[in-house]
Amino acid sequence: MSETGTGAQTQSGSLTRFLLAILPKTSAGRKLAAGAAVDSIGSGMFLAASTLYFVTVVGLPAAQVGMVLSVAGIVGLLSPVPLGRLADRTGPTKVYVALLAARGIGYAGFALVDSFWPYAILTCLLTALDRGCSPLQQVVVGLIEGGGNQTRTMASIRSVRNIGLTVGFLLAGAVLATEHRAAFAALFLGNSLTFFVIAVVVERLRRKTAVTDRKAEPAKAAADPAPTHIRSPFRDLRFMLFTVSNGVLSLHDSVLFVLLPLWLTTATTAPASGVSVLLAINTVLTVLLQVYVAKFAETTARALKLIWAALLPLLLSCGAFVGAEHVSVWPAVAFAVLAVVLLTVGENLHSVAVWNLSYEMVPTAARARYLAAFSLGVTGQQIVGPVLMTAVMLPLGSIGWALLAVLFALAALAVRATGGPRTEPGPVSAVPSAPTPTEVTR
Template sequence: MSAPPRPDTSGPPPAPSAAIWSRLARLLPDSRAGRILALNALVSSTGSGLFLAGSIIYFTAVVGLSAVQVGVGLSVASAVGFATTVPLGRMADRFGARRMLVLLTGWRAVGYVAYLFATDFWQFLLVACLLYIADHGAPPINQALVGALFDGPQRTRTMGFVRAVRNAGLTVGFGLAGFALADGSTMVFRLLFLGNAASFVISCLLILLLPRVTPRRPDRGADEEPPPNRPPIRDPRYVTVTAGNGVLMLHSTVLLVVLPVWLSQHTTAPTWFLTVLLTVNTVLTVMTQVPVTRFADTLAKAGPASLVSGLLLLLACLLFAGTTAVESQLSVGLILAAAVVALTAGEVLHSAASWQVSFDLAPAEGQGRYLAFFHLGLSAEEIVGPAAALWLLSTTGAVSWLLLGAVFLAAGILVHRTVRAGESPG
């Protein structure tokens, strides 16, 4: 019997990097528009990381403002941004999300340069108020642009890419700023501000590469009247899910505000372990946000996903509270790590569900203003959440975790029931 023919190995062997690049390609959005949006998020968030890492030190050490003045100024600016978010969303419905996003992104580039010319509190306050109008208005309009460019599950998946790379970009920006801040000179601080402004200039150019889109309009018969132009505040379902989403957003306050205080003052864990926990959260978010979107890529899935996210956040709170029951640093560290994993799981699932809910419960004619209204829940949490959570922690100690967990669960149930009631029969 003759031997079977041997395979031809005369050709060049496949490059080892080919398989790696193939896998990396699968981690990117499928469409050109999706890749541009992801790159835009990476660039702008890297610049934001540069700014956030050094801004407070610059305003206090270089400009000479007190910490109280900076805090008051940013709080007033946040209130201004809160008040102008929905009007900007209404403008996006009228003039197009792409056009408005280019305007606001350019506005942000100019605003971050203007900070360098502020030499007293009132100048700082004026620049901050003008800048926060764009800072608060841009994210929902960016989401509206995603809604105009994509249909169905692809919208939530694209938002997942955007959030994942935004987390990665912030981490890169923080790292670059850390190296720069080691110098400590005024020029280095100014370069961080200019680097952030430059990132928004690049962002403008990237947005202009996206296709022109017009607001979506549902198909109607010639004699069919359009629905009334109802503002979102008069839509009970949308108000309810906006409030529930704002409460679920407390997970960011738990991670960035409550956890550092809890770890340093109420556990035996070393302070440096906080860096480990924050790194775990960032890495898991970047790795899992896109895959998790498949569990909430329809309205029928998004409701239960909101409930599950509330349960996961409840579990995280119970684990945080459990650190008071042990003394060993190793045991405390393991429980804290498990709590952060549960918190991150609830966070990424909640994010995916919130995108789908905010898209599907908003009318096609009003995506801009409805998504802007939905983001008010996030803004309200940023204004009220840190103070309320720290007050609760200072007055009730470990019991605060049980109360926070109950609030998370109640919010998950509320969103789930509201979404289920709002699902269309078809």
């Protein structure tokens, strides 16, 4: 066999081993991950091409498009909680599948949009459905996978989503190059189809899980305590403190996607082209790290310890960002790379830990509405974070990074103090313990 053939086989074998390493352990988990991969390819295509299409092809003013996206963000902030309440009453998986189908129909409708109001109404409606789906995904994975595999499966989904988004970005490049309306319409329809693919996958898994649950229902009914009243998550002080502190700790997201490009070009001597390289480093590391670090959050106790492990690289990244501001070009590049690597490690450790903690501490009977309320902390960060990064962090320079480090430390302390399962009586949700081992969705 030629050396070329041997090399190709070696590369193929390495790729196969890598995919097996990041995929979930169970058949159901692998199906969920495959659906998420298809879903994220559609997301990548839409995110890369939609704004340009509505401005350059449809002819909407850029200011109007920006205004609609801002209003849609506010609508999306309000939608998860009522959808979570609906899911608790009628079944999380049923509502999740219905939302996926509705989003599939809605995103196909973008191919028909040719004026402002249809674009505005459809964008606001779909943003509300998108945000409502996000916390439901965690509930659905928990119901289908069970506690022993939930964290790994959620980590796998995040990994394959990053791969899928990258593929979608590349596929959208071909459409952007043509700038032909029919090509954009095909892109929208392709994105729409991905929602129906994952809806079918989840529905089949739901039916299979329902059959298993019916067989176990007599024993479960005998073991479960009588249901008691569940208070609103917004009246649960400990839970809301956990939600807010997690939102503050999630500021690493705004650092990466809002502050980093501006900071690199205005506060350092590093070349502006380095932004894309740094973002690529983040994407690749996320794919490689998510599943690996998930094994360190298989129990609540380990997830709580993981918050400390996440805090250390986040604090060190702030120091590396400061260092990049006070050196010449190539040392600045090195410091920037180090800062992004540390930030990415902290981000991945944090996200894996809070998947477990948020799932563990919510009442079983109100899991969807509680996790919907929990998602508001991250959404709030997405609203407040960009303003904080551009109006405070960037002008303050090194002092701004010190301030961010203090915020990270205080938020981590609060997450540690408020996270984890409850000790008080009442129906408490817990990922079932096991000797071995949590936006795509969008």
